[in-house]
Amino acid sequence: MKGKTFVHIHPLTRVVNDVVRAFVSLGFEVAGGPEMESAYYNFDKLNFPKDHPARDMQDTFWIKDVPNTLLRTHTSPVQARFMEVHKPPFAIVVPGKVFRNEATDVTHEMQFFQIEGLVVGSDITMGHLKGTLEHFLKNLFGKDVPIRLRPSFFPFVEPGVEVDMQCFKCGGSGCATCKKTGWIEILGAGMVHPNVLLASGIDPKKWQGFAFGMGVDRVAMLRYGIDDVRLLYTGDLRLVSQF
Numbered sequence: 131m132k133g134k135t136f137v138h139i140h141p142l143t144r145v146v147n148d149v150v151r152a153f154v155s156l157g158f159e160v161a162g163g164p165e166m167e168s169a170y171y172n173f174d175k176l177n178f179p180k181d182h183p184a185r186d187m188q189d190t191f192w193i194k195d196v197p198n199t200l201l202r203t204h205t206s207p208v209q210a211r212f213m214e215v216h217k218p219p220f221a222i223v224v225p226g227k228v229f230r231n232e233a234t235d236v237t238h239e240m241q242f243f244q245i246e247g248l249v250v251g252s253d254i255t256m257g258h259l260k261g262t263l264e265h266f267l268k269n270l271f272g273k274d275v276p277i278r279l280r281p282s283f284f285p286f287v288e289p290g291v292e293v294d295m296q297c298f299k300c301g302g303s304g305c306a307t308c309k310k311t312g313w314i315e316i317l318g319a320g321m322v323h324p325n326v327l328l329a330s331g332i333d334p335k336k337w338q339g340f341a342f343g344m345g346v347d348r349v350a351m352l353r354y355g356i357d358d359v360r361l362l363y364t365g366d367l368r369l370v371s372q373f
């Protein structure tokens with residue numbers, strides 16, 4: 131329309147901005163790091179044992195002819211980099227692009243956005259983790275969202291949990307979005323493994339922490355009812371112009 135400017139913000143950018151804003155309002159700082167990373171930061175410093183199957187949980191793009199160098203498979207190496215140069219207490223949130231060498235389909239892309247959080251302080255418990263996530267989801271969805279924690283495994287946390295939120299569409303009674311379960315898996319989290327703190331020179335007897343990570347693409351798909359993740363990366367203006 132003549133004389134009028136329409137600004138459309140990509141759904142991924144919208145979700146990143148909203149998530150970051152929610153955590154900054156809680157006092158988190160924003161941190162970042164390189165997308166091309168060393169195995170040292172991507173795996174070793176995060177308690178992935180050498181030659182342990184845990185490394186195969188993530189299909190890695192290795193850089194040809196550059197030893198031990200890869201496209202980061204998660205935003206967690208930023209945790210290790212941050213802890214090396216900062217003394218606790220701290221709370222950071224890390225938005226960024228990550229890469230996995232896997233076949234693409236409606237729910238998988240080779241690159242995707244992740245947002246990671248890390249809090250280290252004294253007397254930090256699972257209760258703080260749960261309270262922080264509840265506050266965040268309330269901020270993101272504009273109402274109280276019940277959550278539940280299920281035991282899970284990630285090498286860099288102990289204990290580790292998967293976090294489900296009550297389905298925002300049906301309120302828990304069961305629908306197509308939640309596959310009739312009433313719950314939607316939203317992120318992975320846990321208490322920072324003492325080995326991860328030790329690897330960055332932080333005394334786990336004095337300091338504890340929690341970490342969490344979520345796929346931004348997944349949150350955007352849920353929030354905007356987008357059913358194919360690949361749409362988010364085509365650059366098709368017909369998608370973006372709806373936002």
Ligand SMILES: [Zn+2]
Nearest residue numbers: 297300305308
């Ligand atoms: Zn539902």
